[in-house]
Amino acid sequence: MGKKCIGIDVGGTSVKVGLFETTGDLLLKWEVPTRKEEGGKYIIGDVAASILKTLEEKQIPMEEVVGAGLGVPGPVMPDGSVEVCVNLGWHNVNPGKELSELLGGLPVKSGNDANVAALGEMWQGGGKGFDDIVMVTLGTGVGGGVIIGQKIIAGKHGLAGEIGHIHIRDEETESCNCGGVGCVEQISSATGIAREARRKMAASDAPSAMREFGDDITAKDVLDAAKAGDALALETMEVVGHYLGLALAQISMVVDPEVFVLGGGVSKAGQFLIDTIYKHYDKYTPISKNKSGIVLATLGNDAGIYGAARQILD
Amino acid sequence: MGKKCIGIDVGGTSVKVGLFETTGDLLLKWEVPTRKEEGGKYIIGDVAASILKTLEEKQIPMEEVVGAGLGVPGPVMPDGSVEVCVNLGWHNVNPGKELSELLGGLPVKSGNDANVAALGEMWQGGGKGFDDIVMVTLGTGVGGGVIIGQKIIAGKHGLAGEIGHIHIRDEETESCNCGGVGCVEQISSATGIAREARRKMAASDAPSAMREFGDDITAKDVLDAAKAGDALALETMEVVGHYLGLALAQISMVVDPEVFVLGGGVSKAGQFLIDTIYKHYDKYTPISKNKSGIVLATLGNDAGIYGAARQILD
Numbered sequence: 001m002g003k004k005c006i007g008i009d010v011g012g013t014s015v016k017v018g019l020f021e022t023t024g025d026l027l028l029k030w031e032v033p034t035r036k037e038e039g040g041k042y043i044i045g046d047v048a049a050s051i052l053k054t055l056e057e058k059q060i061p062m063e064e065v066v067g068a069g070l071g072v073p074g075p076v077m078p079d080g081s082v083e084v085c086v087n088l089g090w091h092n093v094n095p096g097k098e099l100s101e102l103l104g105g106l107p108v109k110s111g112n113d114a115n116v117a118a119l120g121e122m123w124q125g126g127g128k129g130f131d132d133i134v135m136v137t138l139g140t141g142v143g144g145g146v147i148i149g150q151k152i153i154a155g156k157h158g159l160a161g162e163i164g165h166i167h168i169r170d171e172e173t174e175s176c177n178c179g180g181v182g183c184v185e186q187i188s189s190a191t192g193i194a195r196e197a198r199r200k201m202a203a204s205d206a207p208s209a210m211r212e213f214g215d216d217i218t219a220k221d222v223l224d225a226a227k228a229g230d231a232l233a234l235e236t237m238e239v240v241g242h243y244l245g246l247a248l249a250q251i252s253m254v255v256d257p258e259v260f261v262l263g264g265g266v267s268k269a270g271q272f273l274i275d276t277i278y279k280h281y282d283k284y285t286p287i288s289k290n291k292s293g294i295v296l297a298t299l300g301n302d303a304g305i306y307g308a309a310r311q312i313l314d
Numbered sequence: 315m316g317k318k319c320i321g322i323d324v325g326g327t328s329v330k331v332g333l334f335e336t337t338g339d340l341l342l343k344w345e346v347p348t349r350k351e352e353g354g355k356y357i358i359g360d361v362a363a364s365i366l367k368t369l370e371e372k373q374i375p376m377e378e379v380v381g382a383g384l385g386v387p388g389p390v391m392p393d394g395s396v397e398v399c400v401n402l403g404w405h406n407v408n409p410g411k412e413l414s415e416l417l418g419g420l421p422v423k424s425g426n427d428a429n430v431a432a433l434g435e436m437w438q439g440g441g442k443g444f445d446d447i448v449m450v451t452l453g454t455g456v457g458g459g460v461i462i463g464q465k466i467i468a469g470k471h472g473l474a475g476e477i478g479h480i481h482i483r484d485e486e487t488e489s490c491n492c493g494g495v496g497c498v499e500q501i502s503s504a505t506g507i508a509r510e511a512r513r514k515m516a517a518s519d520a521p522s523a524m525r526e527f528g529d530d531i532t533a534k535d536v537l538d539a540a541k542a543g544d545a546l547a548l549e550t551m552e553v554v555g556h557y558l559g560l561a562l563a564q565i566s567m568v569v570d571p572e573v574f575v576l577g578g579g580v581s582k583a584g585q586f587l588i589d590t591i592y593k594h595y596d597k598y599t600p601i602s603k604n605k606s607g608i609v610l611a612t613l614g615n616d617a618g619i620y621g622a623a624r625q626i627l628d
Contacts, residue, residue: 158602178600254460292471
C-alpha cells in the first residue's frame with residue numbers, strides 16, 4: 001500500500017473528509033455533522049475522532065498517513081490561525097494545530113476553502129496537468145483561487161482570489177455584500193444572472209421564454225433559454241459574458257495563468273458558457289495571440305477535500 | 315570578502331552592469347554600449363568581455379562570483395530563451411546560456427526587464443522587507459511586475475504584470491499600442507496624463523496654469539500645477555487617480571500584495587501621487603479594512619541591475 005493523505009473540507013452544515021493515496025486517488029470519503037454550538041469548539045474533535053475510527057476500521061496504520069489538510073470557510077493566516085470564521089462560530093483558533101495534536105502530531109496544513117478548491121482542481125480536476133490556474137466558482141456568489149507554481153496565492157490580507165469582488169461595472173447602483181458597488185459577483189453569480197434576466201425582462205416588451213418564470217427565474221432557466229436561442233436570454237448572457245470575459249482579461253494581465261477553471265452551479269452550462277465568456281476575454285486581450293484557456297471544473301463538491309489533502313504534499 | 319553576484323540590464327542603447335555583494339550592496343556599476351547590428355549578435359559577447367575585464371582590474375577572482383542575472387526588454391521563456399526582442403534585434407536566442415558559456419559556466423538566469431526591476435525594488439528598494447509586492451512603473455508607458463514569495467510571477471505567456479494593459483475605461487475611443495482601447499497605460503502613463511490634461515483644457519474655458527504649456531504640456535507640468543492647487547490640473551489628476559486606484563483594487567483581488575511600489579518618472583510626484591491614488595483604491599476595496607500599502611520605488615534606473623542580480627540568489 002502506498003502512502004495516504006487526508007483532506008478535510010469544513011462547511012457550515014457538514015465536514016467532508018476524504019482519504020487519498022498521495023498519488024491523488026480518492027479511496028474513501030465521508031461526512032461529519034458540523035456542531036457549531038459553543039463557538040464551534042467540538043468541530044475539530046469530532047473530525048479527529050471520526051478519522052481515527054475510520055483508519056482503525058479500514059486497518060490503515062497512522063504511519064501510512066503523511067498528513068492532513070483543512071479547508072476553512074474564511075481567511076486563514078500563514079501560521080494556520082483563524083481570527084474569525086462566522087459560519088462556524090470560530091474566534092481566534094488554530095484548527096490545524098488542534099487537529100494535529102489530536103492525531104498524534106500528524107502534519108496538518110490549513111487554507112481558505114475557495115483557494116483549497118482551486119488547488120484540488122489543479123491536482124485532479126479540470127486544471128490537472130497545469131501548474132498555474134485561476135479558478136472562478138460561479139455559485140450563489142462568485143469565489144476564486146489563484147494557484148501559481150502548484151501553490152496557493154493566499155495574499156497578505158487573505159484577499160487573493162477574491163475574483164467576485166473585482167469592481168467591473170461603473171453603472172451598477174445596487175450594493176454588493178462586500179459593501180462595494182458593481183462587483184463581478186453582482187453580475188455573474190447565479191443570483192446575478194437571475195437579476196440581469198429580470199432587468200432585461202422589465203426593460204423590454206419582447207416575448208421571451210424567460211417570462212414564464214417571472215421574478216422566480218433562476219440562472220439555470222436563463223441559461224437553458226439562451227441555449228435554446230431565446231433572444232432576451234442571449235442578451236442577458238451577453239452582459240454576463242462581457243463582464244466575466246473582461247474580468248478574466250484583467251486577471252491575465254496580473255498573473256497570466258495557463259488556464260481559467262470555471263466551477264460552481266453556473267458552470268454546468270458547459271461549453272456554451274465558455275464560448276459566451278471567451279469572445280469577450282479575447283477582445284480584451286489583444287496584447288498577445290497566446291492566451292490562457294478556459295476549462296470546466298470536474299470535481300464538483302469534492303474539490304475541497306482534494307485540495308485540502310493536496311496542501312500537505314508540498 | 316563576501317560572495318558576489320552580477321546584475322545586467324540590457325537596454326536598447328546601453329547595457330547596465332552592476333557588481334553586488336550577495337548581501338545586496340552595490341560595489342560597482344558601469345555601462346556597455348548596445349551593439350544592435352547583425353541581429354544584436356555582439357551584445358552578450360561585449361558584456362562578457364567587459365565583466366571579465368572589470369573583475370580582473372578589481373582583482374576579483376571568478377570563484378567569488380556566485381552567478382549573474384540578465385534583464386531583457388521582452389518576454390523570456392522559463393528556460394531563458396528569447397523568441398523575439400525587437401529593441402535588440404534578437405530572434406530565437408538564449409542570452410543567458412550564451413553568457414554563461416562565455417563566463418566559464420557561471421550560473422546565469424534571465425527575466426523580463428519590468429519583472430526584474432520589481433524584484434530589485436523588493437530586494438533593496440521601496441519594497442525592501444516585503445515578500446509580496448506589485449510594482450507599477452509610470453513612465454512613457456506603464457509597466458509592472460508581480461513578486462510573490464520573493465519570486466517573479468512571469469505568467470504562462472509572459473503577460474503577468476502587464477498592469478498597463480488592464481482594460482479600465484470603457485468610454486475611451488483612442489487605441490492603445492497593444493491594440494486595445496481603454497488601457498491603464500492610456501490614462502496614467504506620462505503620455506496619458508498629458509493627454510488627459512489636453513482633454514480637460516479643450517473641454518473647458520476655465521483658467522488654468524496648465525494653459526501656458528498648450529499642447530506641449532508634460533505630466534510633470536500637470537503634477538506641478540496640481541500640487542500648486544490649480545483646479546483643472548487637480549481635475550486631471552482625479553481622473554488619473556481614479557483609474558489607477560481602481561486598477562490597484564482589481565489587482566488586490568487577484569494577488570493581494572503587501573505593498574504596491576510606484577516607480578517611473580511620474581512617481582517623482584511622491585506623496586501627492588500616492589494620496590491621489592489611495593483614496594480611490596480605498597473606495598474600491600470595501601471588502602477589508604486591512605489593505606495593501608502604496609510606497610515609492612527608490613532605486614530609479616538601477617532597479618534593473620539590482621533585480622537582475624537578485625534572480626541568481628534563489
